[in-house]
Amino acid sequence: MPFHVMLIPTLGCPSKCSYCWSSDPDSPKMSVDTIKEVVAWLKEFRPGEAVTFTFHGGEPLLAGADFYKKSLALLSKGLKDRKIAFAMQTNLWLMTPEIAKVLAKYNIPIGSSLDGPKKLNDKQRSEGYYDRTMRGYQIAKENGLDVKFICTFTSYSVKKKEEIFDYFLKNDLTLKLHPALPSLRSNKPGEWALDPEEYGELLVYLLDKYLENMDKIDVMNIDHLCKCIFTGHGTVCTYVDCMGDTFAIGPDGSIYPCYRYVGMPNYVMGNVYDHPTMDDLMGSKAGILMLRYKKYVDKHCKDCAHISYCRGGCPYNAMAPYDGKIKGVDPHCVAYKRIFDEIIGRMNTDMFGGSGGLESATFGFPPERSSKQGIMAIMLKEI
Numbered sequence: 482m483p484f485h486v487m488l489i490p491t492l493g494c495p496s497k498c499s500y501c502w503s504s505d506p507d508s509p510k511m512s513v514d515t516i517k518e519v520v521a522w523l524k525e526f527r528p529g530e531a532v533t534f535t536f537h538g539g540e541p542l543l544a545g546a547d548f549y550k551k552s553l554a555l556l557s558k559g560l561k562d563r564k565i566a567f568a569m570q571t572n573l574w575l576m577t578p579e580i581a582k583v584l585a586k587y588n589i590p591i592g593s594s595l596d597g598p599k600k601l602n603d604k605q606r607s608e609g610y611y612d613r614t615m616r617g618y619q620i621a622k623e624n625g626l627d628v629k630f631i632c633t634f635t636s637y638s639v640k641k642k643e644e645i646f647d648y649f650l651k652n653d654l655t656l657k658l659h660p661a662l663p664s665l666r667s668n669k670p671g672e673w674a675l676d677p678e679e680y681g682e683l684l685v686y687l688l689d690k691y692l693e694n695m696d697k698i699d700v701m702n703i704d705h706l707c708k709c710i711f712t713g714h715g716t717v718c719t720y721v722d723c724m725g726d727t728f729a730i731g732p733d734g735s736i737y738p739c740y741r742y743v744g745m746p747n748y749v750m751g752n753v754y755d756h757p758t759m760d761d762l763m764g765s766k767a768g769i770l771m772l773r774y775k776k777y778v779d780k781h782c783k784d785c786a787h788i789s790y791c792r793g794g795c796p797y798n799a800m801a802p803y804d805g806k807i808k809g810v811d812p813h814c815v816a817y818k819r820i821f822d823e824i825i826g827r828m829n830t831d832m833f834g835g836s837g838g839l840e841s842a843t844f845g846f847p848p849e850r851s852s853k854q855g856i857m858a859i860m861l862k863e864i
């Protein structure tokens with residue numbers, strides 16, 4: 482997996498989404514000095530290797546225009562001997578023409594969040610969210626930024642999947658779905674979480690809708706799931722061993738295995754001010770835990786037909802229901818198996834006409850339902 486560093490300038494966020502598990506109103510903000518230390522650390526850490534930086538939160542735009550002007554210049558100049566790319570995940574509320582111009586200068590693609598039409602979105606995310614995000618979206622577009630939306634499906638909104646899909650289709654928006662997760666921080670961790678079986682059915686529904694509307698919309702999850710099967714390995718972090726290739730840096734320079742753990746002292750692997758080596762990070766308590774998860778997957782999933790491109794799913798998802806202990810793989814396993822089996826079944830039907838001959842020898846089971854045209858087109862699509 483490519484080397485990925487998530488920068489979390491703050492865990493603060495002006496929104497109050499019902500199912501949020503990652504914001505902290507008392508969070509400090511990252512200083513430009515910490516970015517200088519990130520640069521100094523990365524001059525020695527995995528030198529020469531390409532690295533993608535994603536600004537995430539909390540809400541990263543709370544850091545302000547000046548932070549981005551200085552930080553992006555420092556990172557780009559300080560690490561110019563390696564290939565670097567940037568991305569940002571933001572709710573766009575605080576987007577201004579000034580920040581948009583800075584981000585556009587560095588070609589930063591934006592991921593934002595929208596759960597569907599205004600009424601549904603605001604019920605899940607908070608009153609007034611939709612209009613604020615749309616205002617920021619407008620500014621981002623006017624300044625040439627590429628914005629894609631992530632749509633979080635919860636136990637509530639999954640019942641309205643048709644309405645949500647139609648919204649994305651009619652508004653010409655790329656759809657990337659995110660299942661609402663249980664939280665390691667909440668005392669009601671599963672309140673909004675999407676049930677794994679429902680998640681599996683939702684993915685199959687989106688596959689159907691995608692095949693009907695391929696010329697009109699992109700459904701990124703389906704693209705990636707098909708690509709996983711086609712190439713035999715994961716193409717997003719959920720379906721690879723992320724440990725050791727993904728790190729997140731919190732506001733004070735603490736290093737964690739991923740943004741999902743930022744702010745939880747038990748998961749600190751080191752700090753950029755100490756310039757830790759790979760051995761330091763992976764030898765920390767959190768590093769050892771992540772490596773234990775990898776070994777657990779090797780054992781637990783060894784007989785699964787999908788292990789090479791699933792890798793037990795996301796370690797955070799696996800540990801969140803058990804207070805950070807390893808007691809199972811990602812609970813979305815049910816959903817992953819459902820959609821992987823479905824895609825393979827349809828691919829076999831596309832390729833071999835559902836004869837049950839070659840496909841059984843190749844993938845071990847017959848297709849479950851008749852195929853529509855086009856699944857090979859998704860497999861072969863460039864993403």
Ligand code: SF4
Binds near residue numbers: 720
């Ligand atoms: S912990 Fe989960 S979300 Fe984080 S990098 Fe790993 S797979 Fe991705």
Ligand code: SF4
Binds near residue numbers: 789793817
């Ligand atoms: S589908 Fe389930 S059993 Fe198979 S590799 Fe993924 S998590 Fe493991």
